[in-house]
Amino acid sequence: EAAVTQSPRNKVAVTGGKVTLSCNQTNNHNNMYWYRQDTGHGLRLIHYSYGAGSTEKGDIPDGYKASRPSQENFSLILELATPSQTSVYFCASGAPAWGYEQYFGPGTRLTVL
Amino acid sequence: QQQVRQSPQSLTVWEGGTTVLTCSYEDSTFNYFPWYQQFPGEGPALLISILSVSDKKEDGRFTTFFNKREKKLSLHIIDSQPGDSATYFCAASGAGANTGKLTFGHGTILRVHP
Numbered sequence: 001e002a003a004v005t006q007s008p009r010n011k012v013a014v015t016g017g018k019v020t021l022s023c024n025q026t027n028n029h030n031n032m033y034w035y036r037q038d039t040g041h042g043l044r045l046i047h048y049s050y051g052a053g054s055t056e057k058g059d060i061p062d063g064y065k066a067s068r069p070s071q072e073n074f075s076l077i078l079e080l081a082t083p084s085q086t087s088v089y090f091c092a093s094g095a096p097a098w099g100y101e102q103y104f105g106p107g108t109r110l111t112v113l
Numbered sequence: 114q115q116q117v118r119q120s121p122q123s124l125t126v127w128e129g130g131t132t133v134l135t136c137s138y139e140d141s142t143f144n145y146f147p148w149y150q151q152f153p154g155e156g157p158a159l160l161i162s163i164l165s166v167s168d169k170k171e172d173g174r175f176t177t178f179f180n181k182r183e184k185k186l187s188l189h190i191i192d193s194q195p196g197d198s199a200t201y202f203c204a205a206s207g208a209g210a211n212t213g214k215l216t217f218g219h220g221t222i223l224r225v226h227p
Contacts, residue, residue: 004156031213042119042202042217043157058214090156100145100206100213104156 003027004105006091012111019078021108023091031094032074033102034058034066036087043090049074081112116140117205119218128227132190136203136218139184143205147215148177148188151200160201161188193225 003026013019025032030051035043045058047066055066063085065077078085088109094102119136126132136146144165149157163170163177163186170177176189190197200222204215 033213033215035217040219042219043204043215044217045214048214059216092156094213100215101147101159101162102213102215104149104158106154106156 004091004093004103006089006105006108008108009106010109012113013078013081014113015082017081017112019081019085019110019112021076021078021089021091021110023074023076023105024072025074025091025093025103025105026072027093027095027103028071029093029095029103030071031100031102032068033092033094034064034074034076035090035092036060036085037090037107038087046076046089081110083112086110086112116216117203117218119203119221121221122219123222123224125224125226126193128193128195128225130193130225132188132193132197132223132225134188134201134203134221134223135185136187136205137183137185138205138216140205140207140216141184142207143216145206146177146179146186147204148175149202149204149217151202151220157202190223193223195225195227198223198225 033048034046049068067075091105092102147162148160150160151157200220204217
């Protein structure tokens with residue numbers, strides 16, 4: 001079964017600070033994704049990657065950067081965190097195949113004070 | 114602009130009953146429609162999915178139906194169990210440049226009472 005882990009699981013940050021959320025997958029999937037989940041909005045795609053060295057903007061990329069240094073790792077970076085970025089963040093991995101099934105990590109709860 | 118609309122927002126059924134969740138979408142290029150199940154404190158987990166070339170897919174107590182003409186899909190859970198209590202999301206993705214990019218509905222909170 002797919003294995004996607006995220007760290008940290010919980011994070012409290014201050015406004016204007018830098019936050020890095022990390023994701024690791026052991027499925028050897030090419031594609032990785034970052035979503036945020038807010039009540040009333042479901043999951044929204046922030047950034048995604050088709051492989052090491054690539055990052056693409058999703059539907060709500062403003063205020064976020066992403067980094068894919070290797071097949072296994074995908075990071076989400078908030079250079080200047082704001083309270084509006086308080087949310088639960090999910091990482092997912094998926095393989096290019098008909099259907100593009102995605103496997104999600106357990107999530108990181110981020111609070112920006 | 115919400116491309117995938119899901120209803121109802123919440124639903125309560127009795128144990129043993131049938132649960133029906135529905136979604137509609139606007140983008141005619143969508144061709145892959147997964148349903149995800151999420152328990153509190155966990156990430157979404159793929160429950161069942163269907164491609165636009167099919168109109169029905171069944172997996173145990175879970176069946177998803179797809180109507181291309183009406184741009185609608187539904188999830189039916191028969192013999193609903195308290196353990197099915199969770200939030201359910203429908204999602205959609207298309208071919209080409211958007212392949213792999215999922216657009217999610219807002220979710221349905223399901224409570225199954227014993």
